[in-house]
Amino acid sequence: MNRMSEQTMPPRGAPPSGSAPPAATAPGEPASERPEGIGAATAARRPWRPGQLELFVAGLFLLLIGQTWITDRLDSRAIQAWSTVFVAIAVQALPFLVLGTVISAAITAFVPPSVFTKVLPRNQALAVPIAGAAGAVLPGCECASVPVAGGLMARGVAPAAALAFLLSAPAINPIVLTATAVAFPGRPEMVVARFAASLATSVVMGWLWIRFGKTEWLRIPRRFTEPGSGSRWEDFRTGMQHDFLHAGGFLVVGATTAATLNVTVPKDIINAVSGHWWFGIVALAFLAVVLAVCSEADAFVAASLSGFSPTAKLAFMVVGPMVDVKLIALQSGTFGKGFAVRFSTATFVVAVATSIAVGWWLL
Amino acid sequence: MKRDVQSVVLVLIGAALLRISLGGEMYLRYVKAGLRPALIAAGAILLLVGLIGVVRDGILRKHEQPAGEEHHRDTHGHEDHAGHEGHEHAGDDEHAASGGSHGHDHSQGPRVAWLLCLPVIALFLIAPPALGSYTAERSDNVVAKPAAKTVDAGFPALPPGDPLDMTIGDYSVRAVWDTADTLNGHNVRLTGFVTPGANGTWYVTRLVISCCAADATVRKVEIHGMAAPPTDAWVQVTGTWLKSDGPPASESTIPALTATKADRIPTPKEPYE
Numbered sequence: 266m267n268r269m270s271e272q273t274m275p276p277r278g279a280p281p282s283g284s285a286p287p288a289a290t291a292p293g294e295p296a297s298e299r300p301e302g303i304g305a306a307t308a309a310r311r312p313w314r315p316g317q318l319e320l321f322v323a324g325l326f327l328l329l330i331g332q333t334w335i336t337d338r339l340d341s342r343a344i345q346a347w348s349t350v351f352v353a354i355a356v357q358a359l360p361f362l363v364l365g366t367v368i369s370a371a372i373t374a375f376v377p378p379s380v381f382t383k384v385l386p387r388n389q390a391l392a393v394p395i396a397g398a399a400g401a402v403l404p405g406c407e408c409a410s411v412p413v414a415g416g417l418m419a420r421g422v423a424p425a426a427a428l429a430f431l432l433s434a435p436a437i438n439p440i441v442l443t444a445t446a447v448a449f450p451g452r453p454e455m456v457v458a459r460f461a462a463s464l465a466t467s468v469v470m471g472w473l474w475i476r477f478g479k480t481e482w483l484r485i486p487r488r489f490t491e492p493g494s495g496s497r498w499e500d501f502r503t504g505m506q507h508d509f510l511h512a513g514g515f516l517v518v519g520a521t522t523a524a525t526l527n528v529t530v531p532k533d534i535i536n537a538v539s540g541h542w543w544f545g546i547v548a549l550a551f552l553a554v555v556l557a558v559c560s561e562a563d564a565f566v567a568a569s570l571s572g573f574s575p576t577a578k579l580a581f582m583v584v585g586p587m588v589d590v591k592l593i594a595l596q597s598g599t600f601g602k603g604f605a606v607r608f609s610t611a612t613f614v615v616a617v618a619t620s621i622a623v624g625w626w627l628l
Numbered sequence: 629m630k631r632d633v634q635s636v637v638l639v640l641i642g643a644a645l646l647r648i649s650l651g652g653e654m655y656l657r658y659v660k661a662g663l664r665p666a667l668i669a670a671g672a673i674l675l676l677v678g679l680i681g682v683v684r685d686g687i688l689r690k691h692e693q694p695a696g697e698e699h700h701r702d703t704h705g706h707e708d709h710a711g712h713e714g715h716e717h718a719g720d721d722e723h724a725a726s727g728g729s730h731g732h733d734h735s736q737g738p739r740v741a742w743l744l745c746l747p748v749i750a751l752f753l754i755a756p757p758a759l760g761s762y763t764a765e766r767s768d769n770v771v772a773k774p775a776a777k778t779v780d781a782g783f784p785a786l787p788p789g790d791p792l793d794m795t796i797g798d799y800s801v802r803a804v805w806d807t808a809d810t811l812n813g814h815n816v817r818l819t820g821f822v823t824p825g826a827n828g829t830w831y832v833t834r835l836v837i838s839c840c841a842a843d844a845t846v847r848k849v850e851i852h853g854m855a856a857p858p859t860d861a862w863v864q865v866t867g868t869w870l871k872s873d874g875p876p877a878s879e880s881t882i883p884a885l886t887a888t889k890a891d892r893i894p895t896p897k898e899p900y901e
Contacts, residue, residue, distance in 0.1 A: 317633050345760075346759055349658065349756040351750065357840035360666035505677060507738070509674070510744065513744045514742065514744055517747060558843050559840065566845075569770055
């Protein structure tokens with residue numbers, strides 16, 4: 266079904282013939298034929314119809330023309346604050362997402378699966394703590410770790426080990442621990458407690474997955490099981506492009522959620538419960554989920570939450586990098602929704618329990 | 629999302645990141661200055677991958693039928709961008725030969741990727757301003773108590789200057805926690821935006837971010853003796869310390885200042901303290 270002839274296509278053009286009709290993949294765009302195929306109709310054998318790219322470019326032009334009208338509509342302080350927070354979360358996460366997808370694509374394109382089977386012990390129960398501790402080497406925040414864990418699984422690493430890595434990496438890497446030490450001056454026990462509680466939670470979650478996890482819950486990203494293009498660099502490029510667009514889309518879902526909660530949830534509700542130790546811990550754990558603060562910054566936020574017990578602040582810092590609205594969106598995109606819901610709930614419970622135990626022991 | 633649109637989206641995101649980080653100080657409205665190199669690197673990578681995609685998936689893929697000369701450009705362009713070794717050519721041959729069917733397999737990208745247009749649109753068309761009074765009104769002022777040894781040893785003497793420029797953070801800590809009253813007798817100048825307060829007072833306000841605007845916390849100083857400028861206007865307030873006669877110092881004490889002068893200034897490049 267050749268829906269547009271070669272001559273009529275604009276320079277950037279659409280992919281080769283035979284793909285799905287344009288209407289199927291352009292949500293929000295009118296699928297009907299547009300009349301603006303001006304000079305094109307002369308050269309075409311059949312009527313010119315816009316492809317996805319043409320509709321996309323037309324949409325961008327419409328936005329450009331309507332810019333003043335749109336910004337006038339958005340001239341409210343609440344909406345401006347929302348858009349600033351939304352853009353800020355996206356802008357701050359994008360470099361780490363790029364880092365994560367580059368590493369993930371590099372793992373799948375260049376590292377043969379045998380490397381991981383050699384490095385990690387065959388016994389999964391042993392592989393989990395090793396993978397958890399290996400999280401210390403990935404510098405960055407939680408956005409980077411999801412695609413990397415997906416890449417590890419696609420390369421044959423046991424899901425339990427990859428999941429332990431996924432949870433520990435954003436919490437125990439040197440950048441985050443340094444930030445924690447800076448945020449809590451003169452209280453090194455906070456850094457130790459964070460490291461211990463985060464590592465323990467990730468290892469426990471890995472073991473729980475071995476014991477109770479079901480394969481059908483987890484959709485392992487399998488994009489490279491089909492024969493690649495024959496070129497590793499081309500695999501790398503297409504893999505990175507796919508991973509980034511996928512994870513980036515879900516990052517936007519998470520950023521909109523977090524921005525909405527950030528702007529609408531009054532902080533008084535949280536402060537009202539600060540006095541009660543048990544409520545305080547649960548309240549800060551939930552705050553970590555809805556605020557979706559980057560793991561490199563959450564120590565500063567925790568330090569600024571005056572009135573809460575150190576254990577509650579620890580729970581905030583342990584839960585935040587492992588479970589938050591942005592991460593749940595990213596995980597559902599990468600591993601499937603059923604997985605994200607079960608895994609995040611379990612992680613939340615384990616993280617809070619571990620924080621209480623470690624807080625009681627160290628703080 | 630089709631392959632060619634995917635590439636265009638990557639180019640747009642890369643360009644948006646580079647625009648706010650390289651082409652000005654706009655990124656400072658959203659993140660800390662330290663993230664700039666990461667933003668530039670990420671923007672460059674996305675732009676590069678997107679451009680390669682535009683060339684390989686968009687322009688070249690279309691001209692596959694006359695494979696002869698176009699094919700040369702394919703290999704050539706690839707080398708230019710990625711800069712890799714000779715074995716690559718074999719891969720490219722195979723790739724181009726199976727081009728049509730292979731491209732079809734991958735042509736449908738993730739649909740959720742359409743959402744990535746949102747931040748791009750927001751950055752290019754709306755360019756959200758730095759957070760202001762809306763956020764400041766809705767968060768509590770916390771003046772953290774400095775480490776015990778600072779309080780015991782006393783704050784260091786203030787540098788000379790009349791008026792003396794201080795950050796709202798420095799001023800707040802001294803105003804609330806300094807038992808030796810080092811602020812006494814100094815004419816200080818604070819820079820911030822206007823947040824309306826109760827009973828005709830107003831605050832000169834600065835937000836503090838530790839990573840991005842989502843974690844903003846507020847620092848504010850109550851201004852006495854001067855009518856409030858319009859909300860969100862940036863001002864430089866000159867005045868003297870107004871000692872609190874209320875309850876003893878706590879983290880929620882709001883420092884105050886008796887103003888003699890308030891000058892409107894343009895929004896500073898670095899809106900956060």
